[in-house]
Amino acid sequence: MAFHARSISLPTKSHSYVLKAEAESYKLRASLSSSSQTAQTILDALQGVCNLYECINDIFFMSSNQNSLSHSQQRRVVDQELEDSVNLLDICSTSSDNLADIKAHLQNLESAVRRCSSEAMKSKANDYIHLVKKSSKYLNKQVGRKSESIEGDSSETLGLLREAREITISLLQSVFVFFSKQIVSQKTSKWSLLQKRRVECKGDVFDISSLIVNVEELHNGLGCLYRHMIQCRVSLLNSCSL
Numbered sequence: 257m258a259f260h261a262r263s264i265s266l267p268t269k270s271h272s273y274v275l276k277a278e279a280e281s282y283k284l285r286a287s288l289s290s291s292s293q294t295a296q297t298i299l300d301a302l303q304g305v306c307n308l309y310e311c312i313n314d315i316f317f318m319s320s321n322q323n324s325l326s327h328s329q330q331r332r333v334v335d336q337e338l339e340d341s342v343n344l345l346d347i348c349s350t351s352s353d354n355l356a357d358i359k360a361h362l363q364n365l366e367s368a369v370r371r372c373s374s375e376a377m378k379s380k381a382n383d384y385i386h387l388v389k390k391s392s393k394y395l396n397k398q399v400g401r402k403s404e405s406i407e408g409d410s411s412e413t414l415g416l417l418r419e420a421r422e423i424t425i426s427l428l429q430s431v432f433v434f435f436s437k438q439i440v441s442q443k444t445s446k447w448s449l450l451q452k453r454r455v456e457c458k459g460d461v462f463d464i465s466s467l468i469v470n471v472e473e474l475h476n477g478l479g480c481l482y483r484h485m486i487q488c489r490v491s492l493l494n495s496c497s498l
Contacts (some may be wrong), residue, residue: 263491266411268350273311273314273315273318274305274311274315276311277308277311277312277315277416280304280307280308280311281308281419281420281423283304283418284301284304284305284308284423284427286466287300287301287304288301288423288426288427288430293430293433293434294434295434295470295473295474297476298311298427298430298431298434298474299473299477301427301430302427302474302477302478302480302481303477304480305420305424305427306425306477306480306484308420308423308482308485309420309481309484309485309488311486312413312416312417312420313484313487313488313491314411315416316413316488316491316492316495317491318496325358327345331496333411333414334414334492334496337414337417337418337435337490337492338489338493340418340421341417341421341474341488341489341492342489343398344421344424344425344485345482345485345486345489346398347395347398347425347428348478348481348482349392349482351428351431351432351478352475352478352479352482354387354390354391354394354432355431355471355474355475355478356475356485357387358384358387358388358391358435358471359468359471359472359475361380361383361384361387362384362464362467362471363384363468364383365377365380365381365384365420365464366464366465366468367380368380369464371431387455388432388435388436389436392429392436395428395429396429399425399429417488417492420488424481424485431474435467437472438467445477
């Protein structure tokens with residue numbers, strides 16, 4: 257997903273939370289636009305998105321923002337944002353569940369490698385490949401669904417939320433692209449090698465174990481991100497009710 261730099265200008269632009277949100281957003285756009293992603297860069301981006309939502313949540317408590325969101329002309333825009341936030345939470349929750357399933361499949365594959373069972377390795381590797389592709393297909397399908405476009409001006413805070421949503425989607429896409437690339441490298445080399453040379457089995461367990469650690473870290477990170485997204489949604493609801 258391509259990002260276009262944009263300037264966020266709130267009445268209280270000098271406020272540290274706003275400046276931090278702008279800086280985090282710019283850094284994340286640059287990071288997620290890179291074609292070369294590693295587990296560590298994705299984890300760093302995941303932490304960055306959590307920081308971005310935390311900044312936005314802090315901005316919700318600024319008096320000028322609360323006043324702007326409570327205006328009646330903002331209601332349709334706010335309602336659309338609330339609906340979009342529910343959709344994003346569903347996508348994040350499903351992606352987290354898919355990562356838990358991927359971890360289970362990798363553990364089954366690791367067990368097959370330890371036993372040096374060629375048939376089991378082939379079966380478990382194919383199961384893993386199918387699940388990652390299925391997860392990517394689900395995410396891309398959800399991303400393809402466009403939300404309703406509401407005409408009219410909206411608050412800058414809602415603009416920050418929309419940008420955070422775009423960045424979150426790009427992050428989730430990067431997660432499954434990363435595991436898809438692991439499929440390619442593993443499938444073209446290690447899986448065939450393991451089936452042909454029994455002596456290599458023990459040595460290659462380490463690579464699968466590393467992937468399992470990557471999945472665990474990303475799964476935990478998505479849980480943290482989900483909580484930050486919930487907090488922002490609650491703060492948006494509270495701001496509208498003032």
